[in-house]
Amino acid sequence: MIETAVALILGHVLGDFVLQTDAMVARKREARVLLLHVAIVTAATWVALGLSPAPWLVALIAVSHLAIDAAKQRWGGPGFRPFALDQAAHVAVIALGAALFPGAWAAGLWAGSAAAAFPPLAGLPEAMALAAGTIVAVWAGGHAVREMMTGVRFAAPPDSLPLGGRLIGRLERLVILMLVLAEEPGAIGFLIAAKSILRFNELAREDDRHVSEYVIIGTLASFAWAIAAGYATRAAVSALAP
Numbered sequence: 001m002i003e004t005a006v007a008l009i010l011g012h013v014l015g016d017f018v019l020q021t022d023a024m025v026a027r028k029r030e031a032r033v034l035l036l037h038v039a040i041v042t043a044a045t046w047v048a049l050g051l052s053p054a055p056w057l058v059a060l061i062a063v064s065h066l067a068i069d070a071a072k073q074r075w076g077g078p079g080f081r082p083f084a085l086d087q088a089a090h091v092a093v094i095a096l097g098a099a100l101f102p103g104a105w106a107a108g109l110w111a112g113s114a115a116a117a118f119p120p121l122a123g124l125p126e127a128m129a130l131a132a133g134t135i136v137a138v139w140a141g142g143h144a145v146r147e148m149m150t151g152v153r154f155a156a157p158p159d160s161l162p163l164g165g166r167l168i169g170r171l172e173r174l175v176i177l178m179l180v181l182a183e184e185p186g187a188i189g190f191l192i193a194a195k196s197i198l199r200f201n202e203l204a205r206e207d208d209r210h211v212s213e214y215v216i217i218g219t220l221a222s223f224a225w226a227i228a229a230g231y232a233t234r235a236a237v238s239a240l241a242p
Contacts, residue, residue: 001102002239003111003125004049008061008094010132011045015065016090017139019044029073038066048128050108057101064093080148087140125240130181133233137177138170141225145169148221149214169218173226180230181237188223195219 019040027033042062046052068089076082098104105111110124172191179187 001098002236003105004102005094005098006125006129006132006236006240007048007050007105007108008045008097009091010128010135011048011061012041012065012090012094013132013135013140014044014048015041017135017143028069034066034069034073037069038062041065049104050110050112052104052108054101054104054107057097057104060093060097060100065090068093078147078150080144080150083144083147126237129233129236129240133181133229133236134174134177136232137173137226137229141173141222141229142166142169144225145218145221149218165218169222173222173229176223176226177230177233180227181234185227185230188227192219192223 015037020037024033024037028037039062042058042065045061046058049057068086072082072086076086105125110121172195175191176188179185179191
């Protein structure tokens with residue numbers, strides 16, 4: 001069951017956070033764009049399951065994803081709460097699907113003939129858990145923090161690098177994930193200290209304390225998300241270990 005759940009999560013986060021472009025997000029109220037997104041999520045999920053002959057599970061993922069995303073477009077909006085409710089609904093469906101069809105992974109290609117012909121595929125579930133954890137920490141974390149900061153209005157200085165803040169956030173969450181997986185969470189404190197030092201001169205030049213508050217809120221939110229994702233990934237990998 002855990003292997004099926006991991007494959008479903010990987011398919012979901014791939015479709016929602018890696019294969020879904022900003023243009024698709026902006027035009028998601030259009031039926032064809034929403035259907036295209038659902039098709040991508042469904043395809044990614046089926047491939048992650050090893051093209052498993054589990055049509056009812058794949059149909060459950062497709063129909064539920066369409067319904068949840070359509071509901072968010074109609075009744076949701078900007079902010080962390082709609083984002084969290086949307087993702088919680090998807091995770092609940094994934095948990096239900098894994099419980100109803102626990103053997104979907106075992107019936108798939110990656111656990112069947114391909115695994116027999118290529119023994120290293122036996123470790124694929126752990127690799128998929130690591131991949132899903134990386135996407136959740138780095139890409140999903142960026143969306144979560146951005147939605148959380150929706151109500152905190154602050155314009156970046158004109159001399160800032162385009163998308164510099166997004167890249168910095170992704171890199172810091174990736175480093176935190178690696179530290180947690182390496183069982184070196186104490187080193188995260190050095191990362192916090194290093195970022196504080198690098199930001200000190202910039203913040204010291206500002207008369208408005210909103211700048212420092214904005215940076216602190218965003219940094220703490222980013223770090224908290226990455227730490228949570230890191231420990232969740234460790235738990236999944238441990239559960240998959242033989």
